[in-house]
Amino acid sequence: MKSAIISSKRDDSVYDIDVKSYRYLSTTSHHKFVPLSINSSSKGEVSFYDIDYIANGRKMKCKCPNICPSFLKEKPAKQILYGLSGNFKTGMHAIMGSTGCGKSSLLDILANRKDRHGLSGQIFVDGSPAPSSFKYMVGYVVQDDIISETLTIRENLMFSANIRLPRDVSHVERVERVIKVISDLGLESCADTTVGTEFIRGVSGGERKRACIGMELILARKIFFLDEPTTGLDAATARKVMKCLSNLAKQGRxxxxxxxxxxxxxxxxxxxxxxxxxxxxxYHGQAKNLLNYFSQQGYSCEPHDNPADFVIDVLIDAQERPGALENLRLAYEKSSMHQHVMKLRKQQFIDVNLQIRTSRKSAKPTISLWNEFYYICLRTLKNTFRNPSLILSQIVVSIILGLLVGLVFFDLKKTTDPGGSQVLHNVGLDYTTNWDLWKNFFGLSMMTVGLFLLAYIQLRRIKKTK
Ligand SMILES: Nc1ncnc2c1ncn2[C@@H]1O[C@H](COP(=O)(O)OP(=O)(O)OP(=O)(O)O)[C@@H](O)[C@H]1O
Ligand SMILES: [Mg+2]
Structure with missing residues (x-):
């Protein structure tokens, strides 16, 4: 039990941002940054064992299938992942495979972002079961970025710093951190350029992708998950982004x-x-051993073929030939790579109680709700003022709303009608056939609900990335 206590203590501190060690050191001749700190006690090791995932594993209780709307009907369960086990230490780890093989599902599961229904297996971080707040402790860059297009890269990073860094980090330190991230990602030349929309010309695709990585890098996370970071980028830009990630890995991520x-x-x-x-x-092993391993399985890569293309061709070929995929699966199970993972599994499954203790931990909010509200309002204001079409649509909506509200009070006889019966008449409460006004009111209410929903969705999207 002693080991459990030590482990749970370490768990709290593993991903804490060590602000003090990230200082803007002023020397006599120049300013120098100490690298973005990562708590040295964390190894950044992620292990996963026996991951099974069944989509639509949640059983819907629709008792009358004949009258049930289609979205409530039970969808057929589909197994997506089969008993995956593996281990990632600091470095660059690529998950590859043909489309629909389960790459994104595995990433989501490892980052603790999948619904638990239909999911089984264990995830360990630095040898201890991943806490339930694990998703707040890692960086996750999704394919559809959530960067604000009307703000500059620096403003976006500042927003991320303001909304996600702990409250005891001073403003100066936040600014310093933004500068450091910009420099780490090589974004100095475009830091003050607007990201850009379909209508406003902005930064390039690669710069935009690096800015998205920066939004997560602000938190100096030790572990990063990225779903297809190079999709939609040209070859040179994709390499730039990957080189940038490789540099981050070399820093110990x-x-x-x-x-x-x-x-x-x-x-x-x-x-x-x-x-x-x-x-x-x-396959789950060293990239440099990949071709050697497949040649042992009877698949040789031609001298000038790209290893990444070659293995995908092998997989597609194996899917088409009966028994070939099963042979590859059995070969992997017997391989030293799999045996090594199984050995680790044995070591890490020592104390089941430990898993229960640590997995109950919950994340603490980093900033107050008011601060969060303030920064979101500030961003929305900037966003609105820099987006003329948005302003125009909001003016039009306001005029329409004003007219609708005005209709309620239209023709109100102030002196002769002190009880406001004209208002009741206008809104149809005097049981006359003022159906149009009822419709207006209904429309007004729906619009308000819609606006609230939009605001809520935006808040959820921001919260998701915390
Ligand atoms: N909720 C779901 N319901 C049904 N099927 C699902 C669900 N989620 C994922 N799948 C299926 O699981 C498979 C794996 O999906 P996933 O997105 O992980 O694949 P992927 O390897 O990332 O593919 P891609 O390379 O195209 O991004 C796909 O066939 C997908 O259709
Ligand atoms: Mg995917």
Whole structure:
């Protein structure tokens, strides 16, 4: 039990941002940054064992299937992942496989962002079961970024710093951190350029992607998950983004990402490769041993072929040939890579009580609700003023709303009608057939509900990234 206490204490501090060690050191001749700190006690090691995932694993209780709307009907359960186990340490870890093989699902599960229904298995961080607040302790860069397009890169990063750094981090330190992230990601030349929309010309795709990474990097996380960080980027830009991630990995981070058809120059940056096919693992080991392993299985890569393209071709070929995929799966199960993971599993499953203790921990909010509200309002204001079409649509909506409200009080006889019966008449409460006004009121209410919903969705999206 002693080990449990030590472990749970360490768990709290592992991902804490060590602000004091990130100081803007003023020297006589120049200013120098100490690198963005990562708590040195964390190894940034993620292990996962026996991950099974069944989509639509939640059973809907619709007793009358004939009259049930289709979205309430039970959908057929589908197994997406089959008993995946593995281990990631600091470095660059690529998850590869043909489309629909389960890469994003595995990433979501590892980052604790999947609904628990239909999910089984264990995730360990630095040898201890991942706490329930794990998703707040890692960086997660989604494919559809949530960066604000009317703000500059620096303003976006400042927003992330303001809303996500703990309250005891001073304003100066936040600014310093933003400057450091900009420099780490090589974004100095475009830091004050608006990100850009379909209508406003902004930064390039690669710069935008790096800015999204920066939004997470602000928190100096040790572990990063990225879902297809190079999708939609041209070859040179994709390499720039991956090189940037590789530099972050060299600073001692664990970077886990899914990727489609990387070029050889990008493939060379990977430390390990995890190959999935139809939800099963076929390789989980050093990138440099990949070709050797597949040649042992009877698949040789031609001298000038890209290893990443080659293995995907092997997987597609194996899917088409009866028994070939099963042979590859069995070969992996017998391989030293899998045996190594199983050994780790045995070590880490020692104390089941420990898992229960640590997994009950919950995340603490980093800033107060008021501060959060303030920064979101500030961002929305900036966003509104820099987006003429948005202002125009809001003016039009306000005029329409004003007219609708005005209609309620239209023709009100102040002196002769002190009881306000005219208002009641206008809104249809005098039981006359003032159906149009009822409709107006209904529309007004729906619009208000809609606006609240929009605000709520935006808040949820921001909260999700915390
Ligand atoms: N909620 C769900 N219901 C039904 N099927 C699902 C659900 N979520 C995922 N799937 C299926 O699981 C499979 C794996 O999905 P996933 O998004 O993980 O694949 P992927 O490897 O990331 O694919 P891609 O390379 O196209 O991004 C797909 O066939 C997908 O259709
Ligand atoms: Mg995907």
């Amino acid at each position: 664990t970077i886990i990402f899914s990727i489609h058809q990387p070029r050889y120059s990008i493939f060379k940056l990977f430390d390990t490769v995890t190959l999935l096919s139809e939800g099963e693992m076929l």
